[in-house]
Amino acid sequence: MTSMLAVSQPRFVDLLPPTLQTIPEAIGKNVALARARTRSQIMAVVKADGYGHGAVTVARAAIAAGAEWLGTTDIAEASRLRAAGLTVPILTWLNPSGVDVEAAASSRIDVAVGSVDELEALLRQTSPTALRVHLNMDTGMAREGCPAHEWDALIARAREGERRGKVRLVGLMGHLPLADLADPAANAPAVSRMRQARTAVIAAGLDVPLTHLAATSGTLTDPATHFGMVRFGAGLVGIDPSGSTELHGASRLTAPIVHSAAVEAGTPVGYGGTYVTAHSTNLSILPVGYADGIPREISPEASVEIRERRYRVVARVSMDQIVIDTGAEHVPLGTTATVFGPEGGVAPTIRDWARWAGTIPHTIVTGIGPRVRRTIA
Numbered sequence: 001m002t003s004m005l006a007v008s009q010p011r012f013v014d015l016l017p018p019t020l021q022t023i024p025e026a027i028g029k030n031v032a033l034a035r036a037r038t039r040s041q042i043m044a045v046v047k048a049d050g051y052g053h054g055a056v057t058v059a060r061a062a063i064a065a066g067a068e069w070l071g072t073t074d075i076a077e078a079s080r081l082r083a084a085g086l087t088v089p090i091l092t093w094l095n096p097s098g099v100d101v102e103a104a105a106s107s108r109i110d111v112a113v114g115s116v117d118e119l120e121a122l123l124r125q126t127s128p129t130a131l132r133v134h135l136n137m138d139t140g141m142a143r144e145g146c147p148a149h150e151w152d153a154l155i156a157r158a159r160e161g162e163r164r165g166k167v168r169l170v171g172l173m174g175h176l177p178l179a180d181l182a183d184p185a186a187n188a189p190a191v192s193r194m195r196q197a198r199t200a201v202i203a204a205g206l207d208v209p210l211t212h213l214a215a216t217s218g219t220l221t222d223p224a225t226h227f228g229m230v231r232f233g234a235g236l237v238g239i240d241p242s243g244s245t246e247l248h249g250a251s252r253l254t255a256p257i258v259h260s261a262a263v264e265a266g267t268p269v270g271y272g273g274t275y276v277t278a279h280s281t282n283l284s285i286l287p288v289g290y291a292d293g294i295p296r297e298i299s300p301e302a303s304v305e306i307r308e309r310r311y312r313v314v315a316r317v318s319m320d321q322i323v324i325d326t327g328a329e330h331v332p333l334g335t336t337a338t339v340f341g342p343e344g345g346v347a348p349t350i351r352d353w354a355r356w357a358g359t360i361p362h363t364i365v366t367g368i369g370p371r372v373r374r375t376i377a
């Protein structure tokens with residue numbers, strides 16, 4: 001009796017709220033694909049909350065699949081990984097709030113240094129343990145790395161810091177500006193600069209540091225960029241900026257239908273009435289909008305999956321909701337729609353959403369808002 005009532009009259013508490021489900025198995029498969037392309041160590045880059053997929057979840061899955069290192073942008077992100085019990089080495093490369101050397105050293109969180117000024121700031125602090133540093137050399141990006149004319153000064157200062165027991169040089173890093181082209185010739189100047197930096201470090205009498213240059217695209221397309229370690233980030237969650245490899249989408253974004261209504265032909269829908277129904281039709285509302293990461297500027301092809309079929313997103317994307325035109329189908333309240341999911345299903349993929357929004361998949365996954373519930377498959 002009770003269950004019949006529940007079936008015919010779903011209560012609001014029965015709605016499954018908007019949910020981003022992370023799929024660890026897919027992350028493991030992506031690490032295996034990277035492993036098949038390189039003999040170097042693999043750093044799992046889990047910045048920006050693991051590209052929106054949950055940093056700890058992604059990190060655990062990547063380590064279980066054989067990744068040896070973790071990488072984040074800053075120490076706050078790295079500390080959360082340590083607090084979750086992850087013990088592998090972690091590198092951070094940009095610390096907007098500065099570096100508490102003692103805290104970083106005692107948590108064994110490595111810090112990349114991209115200028116003499118940054119290194120001096122670290123050397124001014126006192127710490128009972130030496131801070132593990134990686135020299136971050138500009139290999140053609142003019143972003144956070146040290147410009148070539150300053151390399152010798154940086155290396156000399158690092159050597160002095162080592163003698164005084166303040167820092168320990170662990171790594172040498174660069175970053176590839178053109179790896180997405182999937183053309184080894186485009187990477188050659190950066191590879192050559194990385195080799196020069198390495199030679200200069202060794203010539204200064206420092207131990208041979210762990211050298212790392214490649215991110216996802218370099219890992220998948222150009223072994224000459226691998227050196228001792230690759231930094232694999234986007235690829236963990238199925239994004240391949242080089243377009244060379246079929247990786248596995250590692251998440252599914254679902255939302256319940258919270259309202260359905262039949263409307264007449266000629267009905268303007270949403271803000272500005274920018275969409276006017278051509279025929280009598282059914283509209284369904286999903287409680288996710290641009291505050292949840294649904295891009296506001298999308299092409300008319302944008303769609304979601306409901307009960308194994310694709311339906312178009314129509315009208316303007318609101319802050320909290322989108323409207324789906326389900327045509328002749330009246331979709332019951334509480335039915336789950338899939339906004340995106342892994343490749344190979346009926347649901348759109350993250351790549352589809354990036355195309356519809358005229359952006360890259362990275363902005364879709366890192367844009368998923370805090371109201372969306374997170375689960376692990």
Ligand SMILES: *Cc1c(COP(=O)(O)O)cnc(C)c1O
Pocket residue numbers: 045047093175214215216217231232233234235241
């Ligand atoms: C984000 C980032 C990476 C990872 O890049 P992907 O293309 O996402 O694999 C590697 N290194 C640095 C310095 C980064 O900022």
